[in-house]
Amino acid sequence: xxxxxxxxxxxxxxxxxxxxxxxxxxxxxxxxxxxxxxxxxxxxxxxxxxxxxxxxxxxxxxxxxxxxxxxxxxxxxxxxxxxxxxxxxxxxxxxxxxxxxxxxxxxxxxxxxxxxxxxxxxxxxxxxxxxxxxxxxxxxxxxxxxxxxxxxxxxxxxxxxxxxxxxxxxxxxxxxxxxxxxxxxxxxxxxxxxxxxxxxxxxxxxxxxxxxxxxxxxxxxxxxxxxxxxxxxxxxxxxxxxxxxxxxxxxxxxxxxxxxxxxxxxxxxxxxxxxxxxxxxxxxxxxxxxxxxxxxxxxxxxxxxxxxxxxxxxxxxxxxxxxxxxxxxxxxxxxxxxxxxxxxxxxxxxxxxxxxxxxxxxxxxxxxxxxxxxxxxxxxxx
Numbered sequence: 590x591x592x593x594x595x596x597x598x599x600x601x602x603x604x605x606x607x608x609x610x611x612x613x614x615x616x617x618x619x620x621x622x623x624x625x626x627x628x629x630x631x632x633x634x635x636x637x638x639x640x641x642x643x644x645x646x647x648x649x650x651x652x653x654x655x656x657x658x659x660x661x662x663x664x665x666x667x668x669x670x671x672x673x674x675x676x677x678x679x680x681x682x683x684x685x686x687x688x689x690x691x692x693x694x695x696x697x698x699x700x701x702x703x704x705x706x707x708x709x710x711x712x713x714x715x716x717x718x719x720x721x722x723x724x725x726x727x728x729x730x731x732x733x734x735x736x737x738x739x740x741x742x743x744x745x746x747x748x749x750x751x752x753x754x755x756x757x758x759x760x761x762x763x764x765x766x767x768x769x770x771x772x773x774x775x776x777x778x779x780x781x782x783x784x785x786x787x788x789x790x791x792x793x794x795x796x797x798x799x800x801x802x803x804x805x806x807x808x809x810x811x812x813x814x815x816x817x818x819x820x821x822x823x824x825x826x827x828x829x830x831x832x833x834x835x836x837x838x839x840x841x842x843x844x845x846x847x848x849x850x851x852x853x854x855x856x857x858x859x860x861x862x863x864x865x866x867x868x869x870x871x872x873x874x875x876x877x878x879x880x881x882x883x884x885x886x887x888x889x890x891x892x893x894x895x896x897x898x899x900x901x902x903x904x905x906x907x908x909x910x911x912x913x914x915x916x917x918x919x920x921x922x923x924x925x926x927x928x929x930x931x932x933x934x935x936x937x938x939x940x941x942x943x944x945x946x947x948x949x950x951x952x953x954x955x956x957x958x959x960x961x962x963x964x965x966x967x968x969x970x971x
Contacts, residue, residue: 590624590636590639590640590643590672590673591622591624591643591673591676592639592642592643593642593643593646596622596646596655596676597687597688599622600620600622600655600678600684600687600688601688603620603684604688604690605719605720607620607684608694608697608719608720608723609716609719611694611697611698611701611719612701612712612715612716612719613716617680617681617684619677619678619679620677620678620684621675621676621677622655622675622676622677622678623675623676624657624658624672624673624674624675624676632667633667633668636667636670640673643657643673644657648679648683653682653683653686653687654678654683654686654687655676655677655678655683655687656676656677656678656679656683657673657675657676658673658674658675658676658677659671659672659673659674660672660674693723693726696723696726697719697722697723697726700722700726700729701715701719701722703729703730703733704722704729704733707733707736707737708733708736708740708771708774708775710774710775711771711774711775714770714771714774718770721767721770725764725767728764728767731756731757731760732764732767732768732771734754734755734756735752735754735756735760735761735764735768736768736771736772736775738752738753738754739772739775739776739791740775740776743776743779743791743792744779744792745791745792745793746792746793746794747793747794748793748794748795749761749762749788749793750762751794765787769787769790769791772791776791779792797823797824797825798823798824798870799821799822799823799824800821800822800823800824800827800861800870800871801819801820801821801861801862802820802821802827802859802860802861802862803818803819803820803852803859803860803862804817804818804819804820804859805818805838805852805853805854805855805858805859805860806854806855806856806857806858806859807854808856809832809833809834809857809859813832824870824871824873827871827874828871828873828874828875828876830876831876832859833857834857834858834859834876834880835856835857835858835880835881836855836857836858836880836881836882836883836971837858837859837860837861837877837880837881837882837883838852838858838859838860838861838882838883838884838885838909839860839861839863839882839883839884839885839899839906840852840860840861840862840863840885840886840956841862841863841884841885841886841887841892841895841956852964852968853965853968853969855968863886863895863899868895868898868899868901868902869898871902872902877903878903878905881905881907882899882903882905882906882907883906883907883908883909883971884896884899884900884906884907884908884909884911885908885909885910885911885956886908886911886956887953887954887955887956888910888911888915888916888920888943888947888953888954888955889926889947889952889953889954889955890926890927890928890930890944890947890948891926891928892911893911893934893936893940893943893944893947894928894930894934896908896911896935896936896940897934897935897936898935900935900936901935904935908940909967909968909971910956910959910964910967911940911943912939912943913939913942913943915954915959915963915967916943916952916954918963919954919958919959919960919963920952920954921954921958922952923952923953923954923955923958924951924952924953926953927951928948
């Protein structure tokens with residue numbers, strides 16, 4: 590026999606379509622919960638106990654909730670009995686009070702009407718997502734303020750906390766998921782669909798990663814940066830640099846780049862500290878296509894994989910100090926890190942051969958293990 594707990598579980602499954610019907614102005618119709626049509630208990634006492642538990646939670650006893658319809662059935666074990674066959678909620682009040690959702694639905698109706706009055710275009714979204722209206726109860730006045738602002742200013746070009754909206758300073762940041770869903774509908778023609786980041790998708794300023802680089806030409810340092818040689822600037826500013834450069838060195842090791850004696854002074858040259866993400870950070874820097882690019886990383890599988898990623902964006906990239914001769918000269922039996930790479934790499938045949946050797950033997954030669962004199966000699970030859 591169906592139990593009161595099973596009835597509640599099945600009734601809760603009806604709650605979502607009920608909310609949808611409210612938005613669609615569909616009048617309430619009886620909600621039916623099928624009961625058991627068979628009963629095989631061996632004891633009349635067990636039967637009576639279960640019937641009593643069911644009746645005690647019904648509208649008959651509590652004044653609200655489910656109503657029970659019975660059918661007289663002849664059973665094999667306890668004779669002819671009235672078995673519950675249909676359980677139903679006759680009114681909206683019965684249904685909601687049984688679930689304890691009366692106040693929740695009252696707030697839901699107020700909220701969805703508020704949303705719809707400002708943004709009729711959200712009706713389909715509301716029908717599809719009624720529980721999200723409930724999940725964000727207490728926030729809708731602020732959410733509407735945010736959406737109103739974006740509807741009138743679809744390309745703000747401001748940082749989130751600069752937005753002139755009368756909400757808590759962290760409100761947009763802490764409610765990005767629901768705001769994004771709403772804006773996807775409200776300002777759909779203005780979003781950047783290819784961007785996944787909230788700020789970039791909705792034309793907001795964002796904290797850009799920095800590109801850190803070192804100027805190896807003293808005259809460029811004096812002429813353009815008042816003698817500064819070690820700089821970190823946002824990617825967008827780096828992309829717009831206009832310097833008389835002929836060569837760029839990408840270095841993936843912090844120690845190597847910022848030990849000033851390691852990289853010699855070189856005319857018309859800067860060195861970029863990649864720290865593993867240079868390829869992604871500078872990939873849209875068009876002026877790099879006009880200069881020579883040298884890549885210097887550790888002689889290990891990851892060093893060559895990062896070289897490959899860089900070459901994927903800048904095909905003319907050449908490696909330096911990542912050759913068999915350098916490896917054999919200074920290798921000290923250091924173990925490297927394993928790789929799970931299974932893609933084809935953008936390496937020359939000679940680089941690929943060394944890569945396979947390093948991967949097979951799990952070997953590694955870090956940049957800082959290469960003596961300074963040798964480093965300077967090789968760079969001076971380039």
